[in-house]
Amino acid sequence: MELDTLDTKLSQAFEGYIVRKDLVRQFARQFPVPTYVVEFMLGRYCATTDEKEIKEGLEIVQRQLAERTVRAGTEELFRVAAKEKGQVKIIDIITARLDAKTDSYLATLPSLRLNDARIGADLVNSHERMLTGGFYAEVTLGYDASIALEKGGRPFAVEGLRPIQLSKRDVVETLGRARSSFSTPEWKDMLLRSVGLEPGELTDRAKDAMLLRMVPFVERNYNLVEIGPRGTGKSHLYQQVSPYAHLVSGGKATVARMFVNNASGQRGLVCQYDVVCFDEVSGVSFDQKDGVNIMKGYMESGEFSRGKESIRADGSIVLVGNFEVDVEHQQRVGHLFSVLPPEMRDDTAFMDRIHCYLPGWDVPKLHPDLFTDHFGLVSDFLSECLSHLRSQSRVDWLRETVRYGGALSGRDTTAVNKTASGLLKLMYPDMSSAPNPEDIEWAVRLALEVRRRVKEQQKRIGAAEFRNTHFSYTIGAEGVEKFVSTPEIATNAGIGEDPLEPGQVWALSPGGADEYPGLFRVEVGEGPGSGVRILNKPTPAAFQESTRYAEQNLYARAVQFVGDKDPRNHEFNVQLRSFDAARSGAKTGVGVLLALCGALLKKSVRGGLIVVGEINLGGSIEPVHNAVALAELAIEKGAKSLLVPVNCRRQMVDLSDDMATKLDIEFYQDARDALLKALAE
Numbered sequence: 253m254e255l256d257t258l259d260t261k262l263s264q265a266f267e268g269y270i271v272r273k274d275l276v277r278q279f280a281r282q283f284p285v286p287t288y289v290v291e292f293m294l295g296r297y298c299a300t301t302d303e304k305e306i307k308e309g310l311e312i313v314q315r316q317l318a319e320r321t322v323r324a325g326t327e328e329l330f331r332v333a334a335k336e337k338g339q340v341k342i343i344d345i346i347t348a349r350l351d352a353k354t355d356s357y358l359a360t361l362p363s364l365r366l367n368d369a370r371i372g373a374d375l376v377n378s379h380e381r382m383l384t385g386g387f388y389a390e391v392t393l394g395y396d397a398s399i400a401l402e403k404g405g406r407p408f409a410v411e412g413l414r415p416i417q418l419s420k421r422d423v424v425e426t427l428g429r430a431r432s433s434f435s436t437p438e439w440k441d442m443l444l445r446s447v448g449l450e451p452g453e454l455t456d457r458a459k460d461a462m463l464l465r466m467v468p469f470v471e472r473n474y475n476l477v478e479i480g481p482r483g484t485g486k487s488h489l490y491q492q493v494s495p496y497a498h499l500v501s502g503g504k505a506t507v508a509r510m511f512v513n514n515a516s517g518q519r520g521l522v523c524q525y526d527v528v529c530f531d532e533v534s535g536v537s538f539d540q541k542d543g544v545n546i547m548k549g550y551m552e553s554g555e556f557s558r559g560k561e562s563i564r565a566d567g568s569i570v571l572v573g574n575f576e577v578d579v580e581h582q583q584r585v586g587h588l589f590s591v592l593p594p595e596m597r598d599d600t601a602f603m604d605r606i607h608c609y610l611p612g613w614d615v616p617k618l619h620p621d622l623f624t625d626h627f628g629l630v631s632d633f634l635s636e637c638l639s640h641l642r643s644q645s646r647v648d649w650l651r652e653t654v655r656y657g658g659a660l661s662g663r664d665t666t667a668v669n670k671t672a673s674g675l676l677k678l679m680y681p682d683m684s685s686a687p688n689p690e691d692i693e694w695a696v697r698l699a700l701e702v703r704r705r706v707k708e709q710q711k712r713i714g715a716a717e718f719r720n721t722h723f724s725y726t727i728g729a730e731g732v733e734k735f736v737s738t739p740e741i742a743t744n745a746g747i748g749e750d751p752l753e754p755g756q757v758w759a760l761s762p763g764g765a766d767e768y769p770g771l772f773r774v775e776v777g778e779g780p781g782s783g784v785r786i787l788n789k790p791t792p793a794a795f796q797e798s799t800r801y802a803e804q805n806l807y808a809r810a811v812q813f814v815g816d817k818d819p820r821n822h823e824f825n826v827q828l829r830s831f832d833a834a835r836s837g838a839k840t841g842v843g844v845l846l847a848l849c850g851a852l853l854k855k856s857v858r859g860g861l862i863v864v865g866e867i868n869l870g871g872s873i874e875p876v877h878n879a880v881a882l883a884e885l886a887i888e889k890g891a892k893s894l895l896v897p898v899n900c901r902r903q904m905v906d907l908s909d910d911m912a913t914k915l916d917i918e919f920y921q922d923a924r925d926a927l928l929k930a931l932a933e
Contacts, residue, residue: 270299286492334395339395379415431685461611608671646672653727708738758772798841904917
């Protein structure tokens with residue numbers, strides 16, 4: 253491998269803290285330990301660019317890993333070695349528990365299938381994490397033959413251990429000093445290489461997603477959700493890269509293990525780890541009914557109760573899961589939280605506590621070319637830096653330069669500030685450095701996007717309080733207000749500038765008491781026969797009513813609409829396609845009528861046009877009471893023009909100037925006027 257410019261800069265700025273990442277993969281495949289354990293060993297002996305020193309270090313690492321890691325089937329060899337030599341050193345994950353019968357602690361070493369090794373209280377008290385999920389360590393395991401002869405004796409004992417993590421305290425200063433040697437793009441690439449990825453193989457969107465995955469490590473009490481396709485490495489960072497993260501696989505999660513054991517007072521995972529990640533979140537459930545409520549309270553305030561006592565913790569919560577379908581289809585049939593467990597997926601209060609919805613679909617599936625062969629920071633150094641950064645904040649930088657738009661609530665502002673602060677900590681680990689204004693804007697735009705994605709899902713569920721999702725920001729006193737959208741909103745609807753096929757019309761339903769407004773495409777096919785047949789089964793009652801009104805008006809005023817053609821001599825097949833959570837197709841009669849006329853006349857409506865309005869049996873157009881909301885929704889869906897009844901004219905005064913400049917609003921007096929204005933020339 254040839255060193256590139258970034259390798260050279262890295263070796264000069266971080267002497268003694270770098271490792272070649274292809275070496276890590278080489279050993280990770282050989283030995284049954286996480287990546288950060290291998291990197292800890294490599295960082296001790298191979299933190300150099302000198303090939304001769306690397307070769308010598310590799311021999312030492314190879315020998316120590318071979319001697320100290322326990323492969324399946326070799327457990328007895330290590331047990332016997334402990335007996336014959338008096339002690340043996342192994343690398344394993346160690347956990348401990350209190351044995352109330354003997355008033356002593358017992359350690360578990362899973363690779364040796366040993367669950368009753370004696371361990372001193374001083375070691376347990378010095379390393380409390382072994383009482384929760386445990387951690388990897390170099391363990392000195394002793395054997396006492398005299399105790400083995402006793403009835404019920406436990407001859408194995410943990411005589412010493414060394415956690416596999418860096419213990420230096422000035423790591424952030426080292427990281428901060430080195431930052432000035434790198435440009436922002438180089439610094440981003442360095443961080444990505446440090447977690448084993450080759451930045452040259454990633455798009456800018458994928459790089460942003462990877463950096464967002466790191467934010468929970470540097471921001472206290474940060475709540476992140478990532479849903480996306482399988483095989484994109486969603487849990488890799490939380491399982492392999494940092495000893496300060498703990499992965500909870502899908503299944504039962506106990507309140508005692510997560511928060512606090514009321515019987516013993518033992519603190520749970522959120523107190524012991526910087527990040528607690530729930531993998532395969534769709535299968536996660538709590539052992540107590542109020543488990544989700546406890547977690548919801550913790551995600552809001554960072555506190556939970558044990559009896560009368562209130563306990564604070566700063567562990568971040570990460571929920572990762574898989575889509576069975578693509579994001580576009582997922583939005584069409586529901587919302588993007590639908591893969592969460594039933595008690596979470598439709599709870600808007602739970603969603604409101606999510607600071608970031610990371611778009612997992614922006615991350616490519618892992619393949620060999622995505623892994624780097626270049627140098628990166630040693631994982632234990634990087635994870636130690638990230639952990640130390642949790643005590644800092646960059647929110648003051650944001651307050652000095654950024655103003656958020658009126659659509660952001662208090663929780664929205666908190667979420668955006670936390671995400672932007674985390675991203676800026678990653679970019680500028682030294683608080684005294686002066687951030688580049690372009691980097692602040694990058695962090696703010698990304699933070700607004702991932703929070704808006706949460707709000708969009710709340711809106712889809714139907715809560716009116718989340719209607720205004722037009723997030724915006726202004727940088728500087730004289731800055732221009734800029735709006736931030738989520739990319740999947742524009743692609744979801746598929747409204748382009750080209751006209752649809754004859755008989756197809758985009759229509760907005762204003763919704764109703766139990767349903768939020770939604771976008772629909774009415775598709776009509778025409779052939780010989782008679783009557784109108786709706787293909788949707790079961791047929792939504794509201795849409796059936798709108799179709800009946802449209803049909804009767806077409807028959808009664810055929811000459812006005814289609815000239816000398818007789819619609820009674822044609823059969824119409826009508827299909828309603830939903831592009832939102834709304835399903836009823838209520839009050840879309842004008843759209844249906846235009847689709848029927850277009851199919852009969854073999855003419856298309858104009859491209860980028862959305863139609864609003866309901867017609868009654870007498871031919872009158874019914875009032876629309878939420879015209880501004882429908883106009884905002886049309887803009888989100890990428891519409892160029894909106895055709896609405898003239899009775900909406902006064903309401904449109906309330907449409908913001910920014911929104912009004914993005915949409916051509918046309919008014920119609922009656923159905924025939926709507927048809928003439930809708931048809932493409």
